[in-house]
Amino acid sequence: MKLGTYIFLGIILLFVFSCKKDLAPISGCTDNTAVNFNTNAITDDGSCIFFNTTPITIETPSGFPNMNIPSNNPMTVEGVALGNKLFHDKILSGNEMQACASCHLQSASFSDTNQFSAGIDGFLGDRNASTLVNVGWNNSNFWDGRASSLEEQAYDPIVNPIEMNDTWINIEMKLNADNEYPTLFKNAFNIDYIDSIHVVMAIAQFERTLISANSKFDKYLRGETQLTSSELGGYAIFNSEKGDCFHCHGTQMFMDNLFHNNGLDIEPFTDLGLGKITNNASDNAKFKTPTLRNIEFSAPYMHDGRFSTLEEVVEHYNSGGEYSLTVDPLMKKLGVGLQLTNQEKQDLVAFLRTLTDSDFIGSN
């Protein structure tokens, strides 16, 4: 009798339990591409929320190639805004005293006015802070080109002991505990845990928007303004083999994406530049050609910031430069130089100043 009752109850329980599933299935979002996808849901209740970013299309300036945008980090409004915030946020440094923008000021073509920049602990770097002008077209980054992408580049200064001197573990902890960042990263990348990969992706997206193509020179090319006779004279010297600036600073990008030794020093070199990265002696003392756009505001000049004015830069080329094993053959008359007249030198500097884009510098 007892056993029969148990069996009877058991059958009823089983029946009820199995029926429950049929009668009241779990409802929720059943689309696995949705942000709130419920793996247990059987019926869709129309509650799906989809991750939705607003794409940004980069308008390629006249005379520029297509920008290098990694396929896994497309440009979005959300990503760029997040990158902009990160770029200016001191949370990315060890003592929260420095942001990327501390050494990459918009007013200085996203460089700074110092020969070498001091990190959070007061240590000086050994190279001039790079400008960030049209960096989306760079094939490599840093003066020695050691980072091929902007994403890769952004990993470095944040944890460099003489720069922002933080650790990625610490930064991930700070950002995940922040009031705003988890939502911003969720909106930009659909991630629930903020990691270093997405920090550098956002910063790189922001950097790709730092586009300068509206200088006086651009307006001249578009027929919207005239250049002075001095500026035109400089333009002609720049593009002649007499001045021979164009071989490295040619095209409307005003850079060649290559590395050169422009005759600054004799051997032994104190800074091997590209050679230190490639371990190839023929690359020693070669540095990445910087763009000349907005060059007026990025003093001092050269990889080590040795020249404080554009006049000094022109005078370096005018004097011909120093011989070394790796000096570029385009420095054709070492020790003799271009032999420009004072007027020609002034014209050249006047032309370089037409590359100033006030919109980009934020002075408009």
Added chain:
Amino acid sequence: MKNIFLIVCAIALSLSACKKEEGCIDPIAINYNVDATLDNGDCDYAPINVFIHFNHYVNDTALVVNEMTYTNSTNDIYSIQTLRYLISDITLHTDNGIETLLDEVHFIDISIDSTLILNIPQINYQNYTSISFTMGLDSIKNITNLFLNENFFPSFVWPEFLGGGYHYMQLEGDFNTVFNGYATHTGGTNGLDFSFNKTFQITDIDNININMEIANWYKNPEAFELTTDGIMGDINKQTILKSNGIKDVFSVN
């Protein structure tokens, strides 16, 4: 009776011998029929995987960069540090006029190994017997901003002041002393087209060697003197380099 049997046999034999088998009779075709004696005009061929190798020599020996060991026809001692150039309209030809364009523009930089071999896979088989190419870019192609996304942009751009377009070649080094740099840069200057086309017979379609004898840019028919001055706008020097180039700078084997 015996004779009749023999006659029948002989007739049967001769009939079967006369019946020729039709099929593809080209031994390199994938459907080559060994038994076929009569061409049915229906041969299929495997696609060709073409490799073009670009090789560089100075006075018949392989180029060694950065050594001040070469002597040109005007007795200048010189080194070669940079050699980059464009070869365009690389085309295979058959004897009956069929042409296949392998590559519109190819950039060669001796410091980048991947540019020294051009691989064009899956070319439809034809009995190609010659290859032609243009040194530089002809005036249809040599247009500013036409090749913004090629690997020779931006370094090969030729300023508008000198007619625009692109360099054909950047050959650079030092001569006589390490303080003298030369830049043998060729291109269409001031609206003139200095590109030239060459055609060579080929035997092995799979592996084609295009060889540049660098020293010959500077001689035959006319001696060319190295200079620290730019030559990009110098029509006379560009003319000499073109005529020397056409003569015997390139060979193919």
